[in-house]
Amino acid sequence: MNLTVLGVGLIGGSLGLAARQRLGAEVTGWDRDPAVLDRAVSVGAIDRGAATLAEAVADAEIVVVAAPVGALPDAVGAALAAAGPDAVVTDVGSVKHPVVAAHGGDERFIGGHPLAGAEVAGVEHARVDLFDDATWYLTPTRASGGLLFERLHRLLTALGARPQAIDADVHDRVLAAVSHLPHVLANVLVAQTAAALGNEETIPSTGPSFRDATRVAGANPPMWADIYHANREALAVQLDEAIGRLSRVRAILDDPAELEAWQGAVSEERRRLLEAGLVGGSTRELRVAVPNTPGVVAEVALTLGRAGINIADMALSPSPDNRNGVIALWCHAEQTERAADLVRGLGYPVTT
Amino acid sequence: MNLTVLGVGLIGGSLGLAARQRLGAEVTGWDRDPAVLDRAVSVGAIDRGAATLAEAVADAEIVVVAAPVGALPDAVGAALAAAGPDAVVTDVGSVKHPVVAAHGGDERFIGGHPLAGAEVAGVEHARVDLFDDATWYLTPTRASGGLLFERLHRLLTALGARPQAIDADVHDRVLAAVSHLPHVLANVLVAQTAAALGNEETIPSTGPSFRDATRVAGANPPMWADIYHANREALAVQLDEAIGRLSRVRAILDDPAELEAWQGAVSEERRRLLEAGLVGGSTRELRVAVPNTPGVVAEVALTLGRAGINIADMALSPSPDNRNGVIALWCHAEQTERAADLVRGLGYPVTT
Structure with a gap:
C-alpha cells in the first residue's frame, strides 16, 4: 500500500x-x-x-x-x-x-x-x-x-x-460542548482569578481543585485560536447556553432550596456521565486518605500493580501543608472493590 | 487550657x-x-x-x-x-x-x-x-x-x-473567585454536556481534561448551596464578570488574531499564577510521556522518592486506549531539574 x-x-x-x-x-x-x-x-x-x-x-x-x-x-x-x-x-x-x-x-x-x-x-x-x-x-x-x-x-x-x-455537524456540536467550551471556561477562570487577585499579597492555597479546573487554560495559542475560529458557530451556541445557565444561577442566589436542588441535579448528571463512560471508560473512582510523603503513592501503585489492577487515572490532592492528602484513583469498574480492599489492607481509609 | x-x-x-x-x-x-x-x-x-x-x-x-x-x-x-x-x-x-x-x-x-x-x-x-x-x-x-x-x-x-x-469582605471576594466560581463553572459544564449529549449514542472519549474540569461538579449539595447562598453578593459579582468575559469571547469568534491574542494572554496569566504559588506553592511541572502500564507510575515515584524528591501533585492523563499517557508531576521548583534528569534516565521523554 x-x-x-x-x-x-x-x-x-x-x-x-x-x-x-x-x-x-x-x-x-x-x-x-x-x-x-x-x-x-x-x-x-x-x-x-x-x-x-x-x-x-x-x-x-x-x-x-x-x-x-x-x-x-x-x-x-x-x-x-x-x-x-x-x-x-x-x-x-x-x-x-x-x-x-x-x-x-x-x-x-x-x-x-x-x-x-x-x-x-x-x-x-x-x-x-x-x-x-x-x-x-x-x-x-x-x-x-x-x-x-x-x-x-x-x-x-x-x-x-x-x-x-x-455526521460532520454532529461531530462539531459534540466537540464544542465536551472540548472547546471547557477550554474557554478554563481560560475565563484564569483571567478572572488573575484580575481578582490583582496585587493582593494574600494568595490563598487553593489546592488542586483550581489547578484541575485550569489545567488546559491558555494551551497552544495558535492551535486553539484556530479551533475556536473554525468551530465558531457551534461554540457560539455553547457560549450562549453557558451565559444563560450562569444568569439563571445568579437569579437563584437568594434561594437556598433552589441552589441545593441545582447542585443536587448536577451531582446526578455527573454520576450519569461518568457511568456512561464519557470521562474515561467504565472506570470507578476510589478516594484514599494518605500521608503525602515520598513512597506512599508508589506503595499504593505497586500494591495494585502486583495484583494486576491498572490505574486508568489518578490525582493526588495535597493538603495545604503538602503533608497529607487524598489520592483519587480510577480503576476498571469490576476491579474497584478488590482495589479498595487492597488499599485498606495498607492501612489507609478508602471511600468509593 | x-x-x-x-x-x-x-x-x-x-x-x-x-x-x-x-x-x-x-x-x-x-x-x-x-x-x-x-x-x-x-x-x-x-x-x-x-x-x-x-x-x-x-x-x-x-x-x-x-x-x-x-x-x-x-x-x-x-x-x-x-x-x-x-x-x-x-x-x-x-x-x-x-x-x-x-x-x-x-x-x-x-x-x-x-x-x-x-x-x-x-x-x-x-x-x-x-x-x-x-x-x-x-x-x-x-x-x-x-x-x-x-x-x-x-x-x-x-x-x-x-x-x-x-478583612472578612476581602476574604469572601477572593474565595468567590478562586473557589466558589470554579464550582459553579464545573456545574455548568456538566449540565451543558449532559444536555448536549442527550441520548446520543456517540459518546466521545474526552479523556482526563473533561474530568479535571468537572471534578468538583455537584459536590456535597447542602454544603455548597449554603456557601453559594452565604457568599451570594461576591459570587454575583464573579458571575457577572464571567458572563461579560464569555460575551467578549463570543464577540471575537470571527477574528483569529484576537482569539490567538486572548489565548496567549491567558497562557501568560496562568504561568504567572502558577509562579505566584497560587496553585500549590513553589512547585514546577514536569510532563513525562510513558506507557500506561502497572508499575510505571510506581517506577517514577520510587525513583524520585529514593532521591528524596517529593511529588506535590500528579495527574496521569491516559490516551484513549489507556495504554500510553503523560504523567504531569509537580515538584518543588529547586528539585525540578534533578527530577527531570532522573526520569529521563529511566528512558522517558520529559518536558518542563
Whole structure:
C-alpha cells in the first residue's frame, strides 16, 4: 500500500510509523518544513520525503492531510488536485464542517478526526501505538466513494484504531460542548482569578481543585485560536447556553432550596456521565486518605500493580501543608472493590 | 487550657485531637447529634461530651463553632450568650461576612477559616495533623479584644497552623473567585454536556481534561448551596464578570488574531499564577510521556522518592486506549531539574 502523509508531526509521523511497522506500507512524507522530513526518515516514520506536495501525492492510494484546522480546506484541495482518480484523501482536524463543506462533494474526500494526541509535539515523539483503541471519527458524505471509504476504514482498523462514522455537524456540536467550551471556561477562570487577585499579597492555597479546573487554560495559542475560529458557530451556541445557565444561577442566589436542588441535579448528571463512560471508560473512582510523603503513592501503585489492577487515572490532592492528602484513583469498574480492599489492607481509609 | 468544640466532625474533631495531644488541653464537645460525642471520646478528639451547649461553653477559654455556614450567625450567637466574659469565640466557616456582620461588634468573637479539609467527613476521620502548615484565616474587627486575639493566634500556631489576618469582605471576594466560581463553572459544564449529549449514542472519549474540569461538579449539595447562598453578593459579582468575559469571547469568534491574542494572554496569566504559588506553592511541572502500564507510575515515584524528591501533585492523563499517557508531576521548583534528569534516565521523554 502507498500511503502519503502531508504534514509529518506527532500525528502524521505516528500514522506513518504504524503503517510501516504493522502493515508494511510504503510511506511518503511531505512537510512545509523540509528539515522535518530527514528526522521523519531517521525515526522510521516515513520511507522517503518528497520535494513537492504533487510529487508526494502522485502515486498514493491513501493521502492523510495533517495540517492545522484553519489550513485544511486549502491543503485538502491541493491534495485532491494532485491525487489520482482512485486515491482517498482524508484529514485529522478536530473541527470537521469547514473542510467537509469545501470538499465533501468530491467522492475521494472523507474527513477524519482521531481522538489521540500527546502533550509532546513533533515527529521525534511519534509512537507506533498512538492510535491503539482510539476512537477515530470519519465524516463521509453521500458523495463519498464506497470502496474508498472501505479502504480508509480498513487502514484505520489495521492500525489498531476504532473508526466511527459521524455526521460532520454532529461531530462539531459534540466537540464544542465536551472540548472547546471547557477550554474557554478554563481560560475565563484564569483571567478572572488573575484580575481578582490583582496585587493582593494574600494568595490563598487553593489546592488542586483550581489547578484541575485550569489545567488546559491558555494551551497552544495558535492551535486553539484556530479551533475556536473554525468551530465558531457551534461554540457560539455553547457560549450562549453557558451565559444563560450562569444568569439563571445568579437569579437563584437568594434561594437556598433552589441552589441545593441545582447542585443536587448536577451531582446526578455527573454520576450519569461518568457511568456512561464519557470521562474515561467504565472506570470507578476510589478516594484514599494518605500521608503525602515520598513512597506512599508508589506503595499504593505497586500494591495494585502486583495484583494486576491498572490505574486508568489518578490525582493526588495535597493538603495545604503538602503533608497529607487524598489520592483519587480510577480503576476498571469490576476491579474497584478488590482495589479498595487492597488499599485498606495498607492501612489507609478508602471511600468509593 | 479549656477548649470547647461545638460541632464535632472532621474539622472540630481534628482540632480537639491536636489540642489534646499537642497542648494537653481539656477539650469539651457538644454536637446536635449526641451519638457523635461517644465516637469523639473513643477516638480521643474530646475529653467529654456536654449535654447542652450552655454546659459545654460555661468554663471554656476558647470556643470553636464548627457549624454549617448558614447556621453560623445563630450558632455563634448562642455560644456568645453562654460563654463567659473572658472567653474567645471563633468559627471555621468558609464564608465570613455574615457571621462577622452579626457578631463582629462583640469583642469576644473573631471569625476564622482554616484552609484544610478532606474528602472524608466525620469525627472518625479526625487527624491530629490536619492543620499542619495550613493557612488559617482570622477576621478580627476593630472591636476584637487584643488579648483574646493573641490567645486564639497562639492556639493556632501551637497546633501547627499558620494564622493570617484578613478583612472578612476581602476574604469572601477572593474565595468567590478562586473557589466558589470554579464550582459553579464545573456545574455548568456538566449540565451543558449532559444536555448536549442527550441520548446520543456517540459518546466521545474526552479523556482526563473533561474530568479535571468537572471534578468538583455537584459536590456535597447542602454544603455548597449554603456557601453559594452565604457568599451570594461576591459570587454575583464573579458571575457577572464571567458572563461579560464569555460575551467578549463570543464577540471575537470571527477574528483569529484576537482569539490567538486572548489565548496567549491567558497562557501568560496562568504561568504567572502558577509562579505566584497560587496553585500549590513553589512547585514546577514536569510532563513525562510513558506507557500506561502497572508499575510505571510506581517506577517514577520510587525513583524520585529514593532521591528524596517529593511529588506535590500528579495527574496521569491516559490516551484513549489507556495504554500510553503523560504523567504531569509537580515538584518543588529547586528539585525540578534533578527530577527531570532522573526520569529521563529511566528512558522517558520529559518536558518542563
